[in-house]
Amino acid sequence: MAMLKTVILVGGPSNGTRFRPLSLDIPKPLFPVAGFPMIYHHIEAASKVSNMKEIILIGSYQKDQQLIKFMTSMQQEFKILVNYFQEFTALGTAGGLYHFRDQIQSGNPELFFVMNADVCGDFPLQQMVQFHRTVAEGDHFTLLATEATRQQSLNYGCIVEDKATHRVEHYVEKPGTFVSMLISCGIYLFGPQIFDHIGHVFKERQVELAYNLESKLETSNVIHMEQDVFAKLLSGSGLLYVYHTNNFWSQLKSAGAAIYANRHYLNIYKSTHPERLAKSAKDYPTIIGDVYIHPSATVHPTACLGPNVTIEKDVVVHAGVRIRESIVLEGSIIQDHCCILHSIIGWHSVVGEWTRIEGTPNDPNPNKPFAKIEVQDLFNPEGKLSPSITVLGSNVRIPSEVIILNSIVLPGKLLETSYKNQIVL
Ligand code: GTP
Numbered sequence: 001m002a003m004l005k006t007v008i009l010v011g012g013p014s015n016g017t018r019f020r021p022l023s024l025d026i027p028k029p030l031f032p033v034a035g036f037p038m039i040y041h042h043i044e045a046a047s048k049v050s051n052m053k054e055i056i057l058i059g060s061y062q063k064d065q066q067l068i069k070f071m072t073s074m075q076q077e078f079k080i081l082v083n084y085f086q087e088f089t090a091l092g093t094a095g096g097l098y099h100f101r102d103q104i105q106s107g108n109p110e111l112f113f114v115m116n117a118d119v120c121g122d123f124p125l126q127q128m129v130q131f132h133r134t135v136a137e138g139d140h141f142t143l144l145a146t147e148a149t150r151q152q153s154l155n156y157g158c159i160v161e162d163k164a165t166h167r168v169e170h171y172v173e174k175p176g177t178f179v180s181m182l183i184s185c186g187i188y189l190f191g192p193q194i195f196d197h198i199g200h201v202f203k204e205r206q207v208e209l210a211y212n213l214e215s216k217l218e219t220s221n222v223i224h225m226e227q228d229v230f231a232k233l234l235s236g237s238g239l240l241y242v243y244h245t246n247n248f249w250s251q252l253k254s255a256g257a258a259i260y261a262n263r264h265y266l267n268i269y270k271s272t273h274p275e276r277l278a279k280s281a282k283d284y285p286t287i288i289g290d291v292y293i294h295p296s297a298t299v300h301p302t303a304c305l306g307p308n309v310t311i312e313k314d315v316v317v318h319a320g321v322r323i324r325e326s327i328v329l330e331g332s333i334i335q336d337h338c339c340i341l342h343s344i345i346g347w348h349s350v351v352g353e354w355t356r357i358e359g360t361p362n363d364p365n366p367n368k369p370f371a372k373i374e375v376q377d378l379f380n381p382e383g384k385l386s387p388s389i390t391v392l393g394s395n396v397r398i399p400s401e402v403i404i405l406n407s408i409v410l411p412g413k414l415l416e417t418s419y420k421n422q423i424v425l
Contacts (some may be wrong), residue, residue, distance in 0.1 A: 002110030003053045004129070006046035007097060008039055010117045012060025012090050018254045018375065021393040025347060027061045029117040030070055032259055034265035035276065035292040035310050037070060041265060042115050044259040045123040049113075054081040058096045058106060059117075060089060082228075092222035094229045098198040105192050114225070116186030118121035119259040121249035122268055123187060131243045132189050135166055138140050141194060141233070143168065144187040144240045144250050147370040150178055155375070157184035157226050161242050173226040182242070185249050194229075201228050221273045253375045255344055256362050258406070260373050262327055263308040266290035275405070278305070285317075288324070318353075325361065335400070343390040346411065351392075352400030359389030360406050370422070385421050 008029075016028035023031070030037040036044075043055050055074070061067060063084055071082045085100045097104065097114065111132065114124060123144070132142040132184050145159050153379050157417065158179040160170040172179045200247045209221075223229065248264045250257060267290055269276045273313060278291045280282075285299045289307025293299060303321040311317065312330040320337040328334065332350040338351050342359035351357060364371035376386045390404055393411030398404060402418040409424040 003051045005109045005112040006056045007056045007114045010057050010059035025394045033261045039117050049082050049125045057084045060087045092200045092224045093224040095223040101195045102153050114188045118252045120188045120252050122247040124245050128243050135241050140239045142189040142241045144185040145182050147181050149182045154370050156410040167238040168242050171230045255391045257373050346392045347394040349392050349396040351398045354401045356403045358405050359388035
């Protein structure tokens with residue numbers, strides 16, 4: 001039986017800038033959403049596909065203890081080989097794949113998934129394999145796609161398909177004007193022939209670099225799957241096919257998007273892992289909607305949590321606390337009667353008694369079908385900080401009886417007063 005692999009493109013320290021200050025303390029792909037690292041959800045989905053034999057992470061992060069620990073725990077939990085290959089420098093979404101083509105092809109996988117780390121969703125991977133095998137014969141490739149609103153589609157890779165055959169006719173990355181509401185989810189299913197196509201682009205680049213001295217500065221080794229490879233593929237024969245999904249899917253670029261993803265992954269647990277969701281009981285905190293509490297956390301029975309709250313490892317939540325739509329990271333202490341809404345509390349932070357931490361959600365418009373979360377600029381055109389969720393970096397201390405509203409607090413800060421709409425540096 002033919003075997004499959006999955007490659008997850010995890011990027012490196014130069015990616016994830018819109019995720020700061022949280023990505024200062026942890027590689028963004030390991031940031032926990034709904035109690036588990038972002039790419040845990042990818043690995044779990046991939047491990048369920050029949051004959052999936054190996055998960056390969058490609059990125060430019062150092063292979064440090066944190067990453068090794070994560071990979072070991074994934075191997076044990078999902079009984080699957082997990083490898084990490086480090087790019088010496090960011091080579092782009094296709095360049096990294098091409099660099100490690102021998103490792104990916106070892107053992108002759110029939111097909112392999114390529115997944116962007118910074119997306120989340122209820123990934124229909126087994127269905128994609130099924131579709132791929134039946135939609136055409138030969139050396140074709142399949143993209144996962146979903147719908148966006150007309151205006152939001154401009155921020156994504158837009159696909160025009162032949163509806164009868166599902167063959168991709170055009171692919172335009174972040175078009176200047178409207179092309180299509182069908183957008184790429186950053187999840188691809190390739191056969192080894194993809195390396196021939198990336199190889200052509202690679203060789204062209206080498207020639208450009210060698211001979212075209214004038215534009216040498218603009219030409220680089222970086223190869224993007226979307227702009228460079230798909231464009232080439234489509235100018236030749238129609239080798240790209242598209243599989244549609246209406247399942248939950250979102251990009252995960254900002255801290256606000258992590259709150260949104262947290263809510264959706266908790267909702268998915270209802271059917272996949274009901275045991276992960278907390279339930280109200282006698283002498284237990286009041287639980288509203290979907291809440292994940294790590295078994296090592298201590299939550300006072302008079303606290304009220306939810307909906308859509310994640311309480312991480314070793315967190316202590318004291319009496320009378322109210323938390324909703326928030327993530328409280330490992331080792332934080334939330335003292336008596338605090339109120340935390342639409343916020344992320346960084347690792348080992350302390351929030352004083354009767355303090356209120358509140359952010360503004362930037363959820364998609366519920367009245368617009370297929371609306372996605374907006375990735376806002378940090379500052380609006382008037383130069384003011386755009387209202388967003390409140391984020392405390394790691395080891396922040398917030399005193400008692402203050403209000404922290406729509407603010408971003410950098411790691412290690414000891415605040416003494418209230419803050420509103422500020423970045424506390
Ligand atoms: P932006 O809107 O600019 O973020 O573009 P995008 O949404 O198309 O994302 P991008 O192509 O930059 O990244 C998609 C995924 O690939 C993310 O999970 C990145 O971390 C990852 N990625 C991006 N560049 C590289 C790279 O050079 N090497 C590797 N291994 N991964 C990368």
